[in-house]
Amino acid sequence: xKIARFSHGETISFGIVDEEEHELVVxxxxxxxxxxxxxxxxxxxxxxxxxxxxxxxxxxxxxxxxYREHAEEMGGExxxxxxxxxxxxxxxIGPGDAIVLPPESAQVEFEGELAVVxxxxxxxxxxxxxxxxxxxxxxxxxxxxxxxxRRDGQWTRAKGFDTFCPLGPLIETDVDLANGEITxxxxxxxxxxxxxxxxxxxxAKIVSYASDVFTLLPGDVxxxxxxxxxxxxxxxDSVEVAVSGLGSLVNPVREAPAR
Amino acid sequence: xKIARFSHGETISFGIVDEEEHELVVxxxxxxxxxxxxxxxxxxxxxxxxxxxxxxxxxxxxxxxxYREHAEEMGGExxxxxxxxxxxxxxxIGPGDAIVLPPESAQVEFEGELAVVxxxxxxxxxxxxxxxxxxxxxxxxxxxxxxxxRRDGQWTRAKGFDTFCPLGPLIETDVDLANGEITxxxxxxxxxxxxxxxxxxxxAKIVSYASDVFTLLPGDVxxxxxxxxxxxxxxxDSVEVAVSGLGSLVNPVREAPAR
Numbered sequence: 070x071k072i073a074r075f076s077h078g079e080t081i082s083f084g085i086v087d088e089e090e091h092e093l094v095v096x097x098x099x100x101x102x103x104x105x106x107x108x109x110x111x112x113x114x115x116x117x118x119x120x121x122x123x124x125x126x127x128x129x130x131x132x133x134x135x136y137r138e139h140a141e142e143m144g145g146e147x148x149x150x151x152x153x154x155x156x157x158x159x160x161x162i163g164p165g166d167a168i169v170l171p172p173e174s175a176q177v178e179f180e181g182e183l184a185v186v187x188x189x190x191x192x193x194x195x196x197x198x199x200x201x202x203x204x205x206x207x208x209x210x211x212x213x214x215x216x217x218x219r220r221d222g223q224w225t226r227a228k229g230f231d232t233f234c235p236l237g238p239l240i241e242t243d244v245d246l247a248n249g250e251i252t253x254x255x256x257x258x259x260x261x262x263x264x265x266x267x268x269x270x271x272x273a274k275i276v277s278y279a280s281d282v283f284t285l286l287p288g289d290v291x292x293x294x295x296x297x298x299x300x301x302x303x304x305x306d307s308v309e310v311a312v313s314g315l316g317s318l319v320n321p322v323r324e325a326p327a328r
Numbered sequence: 329x330k331i332a333r334f335s336h337g338e339t340i341s342f343g344i345v346d347e348e349e350h351e352l353v354v355x356x357x358x359x360x361x362x363x364x365x366x367x368x369x370x371x372x373x374x375x376x377x378x379x380x381x382x383x384x385x386x387x388x389x390x391x392x393x394x395y396r397e398h399a400e401e402m403g404g405e406x407x408x409x410x411x412x413x414x415x416x417x418x419x420x421i422g423p424g425d426a427i428v429l430p431p432e433s434a435q436v437e438f439e440g441e442l443a444v445v446x447x448x449x450x451x452x453x454x455x456x457x458x459x460x461x462x463x464x465x466x467x468x469x470x471x472x473x474x475x476x477x478r479r480d481g482q483w484t485r486a487k488g489f490d491t492f493c494p495l496g497p498l499i500e501t502d503v504d505l506a507n508g509e510i511t512x513x514x515x516x517x518x519x520x521x522x523x524x525x526x527x528x529x530x531x532a533k534i535v536s537y538a539s540d541v542f543t544l545l546p547g548d549v550x551x552x553x554x555x556x557x558x559x560x561x562x563x564x565d566s567v568e569v570a571v572s573g574l575g576s577l578v579n580p581v582r583e584a585p586a587r
Contacts, residue, residue: 126385128416133482154484155414157387159543173540192490223392224482225412226541231451281432282485284418 072100072205072240075117084112086239093117101188101204101287121163121236122207123186127286129156129234130279131182131211133224135269135294142297147269151278154224156211156234156292164237167323170304171230174214177322179302180295181253181261181310184209185272186240191285199273202285205240208310208318209292210253213299235310235320236290244314246272253295254309255302263296270294331359331464331499334376343371345498352376360447360463360546380422380495381466382445386545388415388493389538390441390470392483394528394553401556406528410537413483415470415493415551423496426582429563430489433473436581438561439554440512440520440569443468444531445499450544458532461544464499467569467577468551469512472558494569494579495549503573505531512554513568514561522555529553 071086073093083100084093085107095110097103101123133152134140140147162168170177188204211228212235218227246265253261270278275293279285302308306322330345332352342359343352344366354369356362360382392411393399399406421427429436447463470487471494477486505524512520529537534552538544561567565581 127418152480152482153488154482155416155488157414157542159386159545171540221411222481223411223413225414229412229414229541231541231543282430282488282490283416284490286418 070242074120074122076120077112077117119164119238121161122240123288123290124161125158125288125290127289129290131156131292132275132294136263136267136296137269138297139295151270151275153279157229159231160229160234162232162235164318167321168212169232169323169325172325174217176216177302178213178215178299179253179308180211180213180299181251182209182211182292182295183251183265183312185291187285187289188287191280194277194280196273196277199276205242206244207236207240208312208315210235210308210310211292211295235318237318238316241315249313251312255306260300261296261298329501333379333381335379336371336376378423378497380420381499382547382549383420384417384547384549386548388549390415390551391534391553395522395526395555396528397556398554410529410534412538416488418490419488419493421491421494423577426580427471428491428582428584431584433476435475435560437472437474437558438512438567439470439472439558440510441468441470441551441554442510442524442571444550446544446548447546450539453536453539455532455536458535464501465503466495466499467571467574469494469567469569470551470554494577496577497575500574508572510571514565519559520555520557
């Protein structure tokens with residue numbers, strides 16, 4: 070099932086995507102908390118502006134170097150345990166929103182990733198039980214100021230700027246992790262391609278490991294790492310991250326306005 | 329003015345501390361958003377349980393190595409720019425709540441810090457204007473699993489465990505940054521002592537710098553770094569962080585219960 074958060078006129082709603090009719094079945098409230106009760110209304114997909122499908126109240130957790138070839142291109146090895154970092158919820162934007170290049174960086178890069186959306190309070194959940202706390206999956210771009218990442222050592226600033234966490238376009242409650250693939254393209258040229266089966270640490274492992282550190286709350290988002298092929302984006306680019314079964318997350322890239 | 333968030337019976341309220349009468353002047357709502365409208369009710373301080381005075385909806389930003397002697401005891405120099413990292417809001421506890429030692433670490437340490445509470449949306453605010461976005465100040469303990477901090481490289485896990493961000497006991501809207509001091513004691517023995525005037529980067533600089541990266545939201549908290557003298561805490565300890573004019577933040581330390 071595909072779930073969207075969208076604006077239509079002046080209203081922001083949640084809806085289930087009816088792919089045959091190209092419509093959204095409008096829900097009474099956020100299904101993560103209120104279930105799937107329809108209002109009876111339907112909105113044509115063409116008339117809706119899709120928004121980030123979730124804004125975490127608590128945290129965006131991310132994992133570094135979770136595909137071996139990407140760890141190598143970063144000049145290191147994949148870590149024995151998931152390497153966690155945080156992105157603030159103020160970095161989240163939706164599909165179609167602009168990634169804004171901050172003047173502090175001369176090297177902003179894309180990182181296409183599969184994102185897990187947590188649906189239940191989770192504390193020290195086992196790998197075997199991890200699936201039970203997952204609400205669904207979406208696509209993320211873990212935008213990174215590579216020069217600042219190297220300079221600072223800590224990745225918080227490099228990965229935390231406003232607009233550096235595009236999410237969307239939808240939440241899919243059921244994803245084929247065994248056969249799923251992800252690709253990232255800039256202006257139509259493919260740069261990244263990865264198979265989820267090639268993750269160093271599985272989705273279940275990452276969720277379990279993160280829940281050993283922090284209590285995970287409904288609406289928390291976990292980014293599962295990026296495959297090899299990262300590269301720079303500049304003003305005017307269009308970045309597309311595509312995941313089999315989840316569609317495409319497309320964002321334009323813009324220079325920050327002069328101050 | 330001193331502001332508390334507290335529970336009394338089954339109700340959680342905000343109040344202004346009347347230090348002469350040892351009472352709380354109960355407010356209608358969170359003064360950060362709703363101003364200082366009293367309900368007319370008063371509660372004796374002795375009858376109230378003080379809670380963390382703020383739970384950030386967005387982020388706890390923290391600064392590493394912001395006192396020169398602490399940077400040296402960590403084996404490095406103070407960085408030329410503030411070194412930012414994030415703690416999740418799930419790590420926040422209040423005064424008197426237990427710091428729980430996770431089984432993953434054999435070396436959990438205290439770090440007493442002055443904390444800034446942001447009161448207004450702030451984006452690229454100048455140092456000169458930083459004070460205008462500050463709601464007040466409180467005390468923090470930036471609890472850190474030192475062994476995991478060294479092992480992981482990224483500090484997220486080491487500083488992000490549940491209970492690793494005690495905040496409180498109150499928010500003081502007006503603090504003497506020029507002459508203020510902070511001390512941290514364990515079981516009554518003083519380990520840390522610092523003067524705010526000795527911060528490498530001032531509060532105004534830190535707020536300005538952080539706002540260049542992230543939009544700061546009302547309720548965001550910024551920890552301003554710890555002075556020299558950090559040390560290990562173990563089951564049964566009591567940690568007290570005291571700031572002139574802000575009182576003391578006291579937390580017991582407990583082993584995690586066996587699973």
